[in-house]
Amino acid sequence: MRYELYYWSGIQGRGEFIRLALEEAGADYVDVARGPGGEAEMMRLMQAEDIARPAFAPPFLKAGDLVIGQTANILFYLGAELGLAPRDEGGALWAHQLQLTLADFVDEIHDTHHPIASSLYYEDQRAEARRRTEDFRRARMPKYLGYFERVLARNAAAGHLIGNQLTYPDLSLFQIVTGLRYAFPQRMAALTPHYPRVIAVHDQVAQRPRIAAYLASPRRIPFNEHGIFRHYPELDGAD
Template identity: 65%
Template sequence: MTFKLYYWDGIPGRGEFVRLALEEAGADYVDVARQPGGTGAMLKLMKDAGGATPPFAPPFLIDGELVISHVANILFYLGPRLGLAPEEEGLRHVANGLQLTITDCVAEIHDTHHPIGVSLYYEEQKPEASKRAANFLKERLPKYLGYFERVLTENPKGRKHSVGGQLSYVDLSLFQLVEGLRYAFPNAMRANEEHVPALLAMHDAVAVRPRIRSYLASSRRLAFNESCVFRHYPELDRQS
């Protein structure tokens, strides 16, 4: 059965975390909003999911009659079906916890450029964004990166993967997190990367996986841009 992924067209955003899992697994899926009339269909489903609980916002995934929203929830569902989650139930919950921590980090990254309100343009909240970004780069970014480094180095199955002994959706999401941070805060990342060698090694190993490498070189891989969660505003990266 074909999975249907719904997310805003033109930006990788949060939908990219799901795309990477689908691409790595070679899954049959449709990126609906990139099809003619897809965005309208997505907005219609957000109002009326045909008997299912409508999702509050994209990304969401439809598999048959199931409508599943939120990145971590989608990946918790897809992981076992795509062979991208540990077989042990306990470790699946560990993976979900790590993915939720990534979700928290992404939310804080978003708030560096939109600290007051999502309905306001960045230019309407630049002073607040500058303060928020400075705090994030000084305190939160090293804490998040250090945590994921520790998760890798303390994994009983080895430091190549974040949970268990095989590739999981968490590894793919950490790859995307590093990619996004390098785009949004290149100076800050250069200052922090020497402290997270295991995280970077895992990132590099994901990048050369055959299906991921092919995906990254394809037109399906959308470029980061200043409409995305990860945005590069040089003035916000100066504090590093």
């Protein structure tokens, strides 16, 4: 099956968690809004009157007759389709639980630079962003990273969140570590020694042949200050 991914064309954003799963599996997919139809084609499908199940926002995935929205939901579906999730019910729910916690982390990362309104520029909420990000750096980053470190400590196989095989939450954890290093290099340098298991997941994912090839390709959009992970030096700090 050829999957159609619909997401903004200029950012990694939430779509990147889907792209990483498709790339790791070597799936046949097209990143529609980066093709000839552009984002207009995406908006047309999202707003079409004859779509029975419209998405609230990108990303969404077309898979045969299904149109699936919400990042974690798409990964739940693809995890089973692409062999990137445990097959038993308990394992599939556990993978999804981890993904939803990673999604909460992503929401909080986004809100560091947009604590007041997504519709406003960062420059219009700079004072609030500074205050929110201080709490994020000091309290929330250690809380989330510590949680995943604890989960990893309870899994006998090093380098994976679940069992001894790669699952989609590993890919998402990789993306978050990479993004945090881009956005908050000083803070991540200070925190990294405390979370060796999290970093090991990152390193193992980065070395997978298909992921390495993807990261080196033009398909990987560079980080920039329009996405979730933004580098504003005034928001970073060692503590």
